[in-house]
Amino acid sequence: MLLKGKVAIITGGAKGMGGHGGKVRGGGCKIAIIDIAIDEANKVAAAINKKRGGKAIAIQCDVSSGQQVAETVAK
Helix, strand or coil, X not given: CCCCCCEEEEECCCCHHHHHHCCCCCCCCEEEEEECCHHXXXXXXXXXXXXXXXXXXEEECCXXXXXXXXXXXXX
């Protein structure tokens, strides 16, 4: 539970390496799945939330936009 009380932000979390990394419980932390593809990001977050102790949300964000990144971190 080293990460308990923390938030992990996984960019590109809907698929590829990000999607695979996001399918873990999170080691006690909450997980934010960040991606432009919000439908796929929601699926990954749902898969995490089905696991015992998993807590995840999906946020649509284009990481090339500084404003969107700031808004995402604020969430």
